[in-house]
Amino acid sequence: xxxxxxxxxxxxxxxxxxxxxxxxxxxxxxxxxxxxxxxxxxxxxxxxxxxxxxxxxxxxxxxxxxxxxxxxxxxxxxxxxxxxxxxxxxxxxxxxxxxxxxxxxxxxxxxxxxxxxxxxxxxxxxxxxxxxxxxxxxxxxxxxxxxxxxxxxxxxxxxxxxxxxxxxxxxxxxxxxxxxxxxxxxxxxxxxxxxxx
Numbered sequence: 001x002x003x004x005x006x007x008x009x010x011x012x013x014x015x016x017x018x019x020x021x022x023x024x025x026x027x028x029x030x031x032x033x034x035x036x037x038x039x040x041x042x043x044x045x046x047x048x049x050x051x052x053x054x055x056x057x058x059x060x061x062x063x064x065x066x067x068x069x070x071x072x073x074x075x076x077x078x079x080x081x082x083x084x085x086x087x088x089x090x091x092x093x094x095x096x097x098x099x100x101x102x103x104x105x106x107x108x109x110x111x112x113x114x115x116x117x118x119x120x121x122x123x124x125x126x127x128x129x130x131x132x133x134x135x136x137x138x139x140x141x142x143x144x145x146x147x148x149x150x151x152x153x154x155x156x157x158x159x160x161x162x163x164x165x166x167x168x169x170x171x172x173x174x175x176x177x178x179x180x181x182x183x184x185x186x187x188x189x190x191x192x193x194x195x196x197x
Contacts, residue, residue, distance in 0.1 A: 005164035007142060009035050009103050012163050013074065015145045016101065016152060023153070024062055024190070027175070028055040028075030030110045032103055036074060037175040043189035046182055047175040053083030056100055060090050063098035066190060070097050072152055077104040077118045077162075084127065090158070091132030099152045100128075102162045113167065128160035136160040 013035040017025070024044045027033040032055075033047035046062075048055055059073035080102045090098065106119035118124060128136040134157050139148060148161055176182055 003140075005105060005140065005166050007140070007145075007163060007165045008168065009105070009165040010038055010170055011142075012103065012145060012165060014039055016072070016074070016149050018149065019153075021153070022069060024066065024069050024071045024186075026055050026059045026062065026071065026073045026075075028073070028079045030076060030079075031105075031170070032074050032076050032079075033175055034170065034173050035103070038170070038173040041175060043185050045175065046186050049177055049179065052079050053086070055079055056083050056086040056090060059098055059100065060086070060093060060095065063095035064093065067095070067097055069190070070099065070153065071095075073098070073100045075100070075102055076109070077102055077106060077116050077124065078108045078110075080124055081117055081122070087128050087131040087133070087160070091128070094132070094134075094158050096157050098158050099155070100160045101148070101152070102160075103165050104162050105165050105167045107167055109167070118162075124162045125160060133158055133160045136162075138162040138164065140164045 017039045025036055027036040027047040029048045029052055036045055055073050055075040059071050063071040102124055104118050106116055107113040108116055125136040125138045151159055
C-alpha cells in the first residue's frame with residue numbers, strides 16, 4: 001500500500017507501551033521522544049536529545065548488555081535514514097531481545113517538514129530484510145498495531161517494523177533533558193541502586 005499515512009503517532013505509541021512491564025525504551029530525538037513522554041515518564045526510558053541516527057545503535061548496545069530484557073527502539077524515519085548502516089550491524093549481531101520500530105511520517109519534522117526518502121520510495125522494511133533482519137513489516141492500518149504490540153512484548157527474535165503515521169501537530173510533552181540524570185536513572189533501573197555507588 002502507498003499513499004499518505006493516516007495513523008496517529010500518539011495512539012500508536014500508547015498501544016505499543018500499554019502494559020509495558022520492564023520493557024526498556026530508547027526514544028529517538030524529537031517527536032518520538034515526545035510521544036514516549038506523553039505516555040508517562042518511566043525510569044526505563046532513555047530519550048535521545050541529540051545524536052541523530054544513534055537510537056538504533058544505542059538500543060543494540062543495551063540489548064547486548066541486557067540479554068534478559070526486551071529493548072524497544074522507537075525512532076523516526078529521518079533518524080533511521082541517517083543511521084541506515086546500523087541495520088546491517090544489528091542484523092549481524094542479531095540480538096533476540098531487540099525491537100526497532102520506526103514512526104514514519106515521511107517528513108523531517110524538526111527542520112520544516114521536508115520530504116524524507118521514504119516519501120520518495122525508500123522502503124525501510126525492505127532495507128532491514130536485505131540487511132538480514134528475520135522479520136520486518138510496514139503497517140499502514142490500525143488493525144496491525146495490536147499484533148505488533150504482541151510481537152514487541154512476546155517475540156523471541158529480532159524484529160523491525162515501520163508504522164506509517166500522519167503528520168500532526170501534537171502537544172510537546174518533553175522528557176527530562178539532563179543527560180547525566182537520564183544515564184544514572186536508567187543504570188539504576190537496570191542494575192539496582194548499588195550500581196550508582
